[in-house]
Amino acid sequence: MRRFLTGAAWPLGVLALVVAGWQAATVWLAIPPYILPGPARVMGAGMERHENLLLAVRTSAVAAAGGFGVAVVCGVLAAVVLAQSPLVRRCLVPYTILLQTVPVVAVAPLILMWFGSGLRSVVLVVAIVCLFPIIANTTQGLVSVDRNLLDLFRMSNATRLQVLVRLRLPHALPALFTGLRISSGLSVIGAFTGEWFASSNTVGQGGLGYSIIYANSQLQTDYLFALVLACAALGSSFFLAVVGCEWLMLHRWHESALPRETE
């Protein structure tokens, strides 16, 4: 934890410098606030409309977390299916790649049409965005088990289920977390994209995606900035939450968590 705090000191210092420079620039260069509002103004707008802001953050957080959760469950199940045999992988992997290559902005309107506008659709968009990194990494983890360990389990007449639960899944855990790290950031982007399409009819309740479009159309640049920062903060906290879980589950045994002497 101490390491974490001292590690955070440097980026926080950079942040302080940037904010100071930003404020100074807007004042000295006399930039109009609808082009680039200074940090003080952005803070002011955020404070003033904090109820709307918090509501937007909460709406997006629920959608992002919900979709992320759905993606974790579905992604791990899909990976377990894919890990069953090379034949299964050869049949199905091309279709999982579609998840990665078809842009969500192309699929989102369809989802909206099928499932209506609202939380359900946004969650679905988030899940689609988050799914591929989880499936790809977890599958890799499940199939890359040491042959000798598999032989060891066979020598004990272990069942397929025992091999899965006691060997493949724990072995895949670090890889799963690699996927989760990527997906945690994507989940907020997914929620944003989903809201952009899905929630335009519920004014003021639309989460960060909708609020940003609205603020933009009203030229409320200072509030827009506050929303963008809220987006960044939400994504970062998701990422940190995943990293925290990873540390809790892996630090006892995994090499990546070994304390390093250098730096």
Place this chain on the structure above:
Amino acid sequence: MSEGCGRAMVAVRGLSKGYGRGASILEGVTLDVARGDFVSLIGPSGCGKSTLLKLVAGLVPPTSGAVEVDGMTPANARQLMSFIFQEATLLPWRTVLGNVELGLELEQSVDRGRRRAVAEELLGLVGLGDVGGHYPRQLSGGMRMRVSIARALATRPGLLLMDEPFGALDEMTRDRLNEEMLRLREEQGWTALFVTHSVAEAVFLSTRVVVLRAKPGRVHREIPVPFGFPRRASLRSAPGFLSLVGEVSSALRGLDGNGVEGGAG
């Protein structure tokens, strides 16, 4: 062909093995391991020692010929066997105790409390009684190998199959573990089929050394080791020991493609 089969722990009869359409790796290997024997397999790299061990374990099917373990097919005799690999192959997410318990846990033959007791007893036997709660990454290579040995012995095997278990260790650690293996064998009475590249290790541990030749793999010579048990570390410098090491080494030298390290060590 099968006379004496009922008595033998392992009976290998005319065993051949090839992978896919490639050339055969083992051809017509016949080998008996009597109950209580400690048989070492030694031979050039790639001659099929690991393959032979896996055939006995029933981990790969033979192309032709047969293997019997205690009168059964290998697949049916797995309860009786334990395998020790060159690397310790521990589960990194389990503690040392958890690793030693693994075999019993998978067999589901004893309850949790009994499992723990057996694991603790065996850790004590290999001299690791005080690191049961550690994770494998906290141990040295030699300690990991001891854990691996404890895990193999926890299921009370009648036959221990070992594929260069000490190959990755330094000589001092290897010698010490060799002595401990003999002590454990004395206490528990298992039979062993043991692959090694070290002639001295083979002679020190075995009741018989089997020299294999390569391409195709087959038995070149079987050399009985006459020394009685218990054997002490001082045996390594006895003239009889050294001359036997010389004999095995020259049997190995008589083979082409000689990839064998070490003599008397």
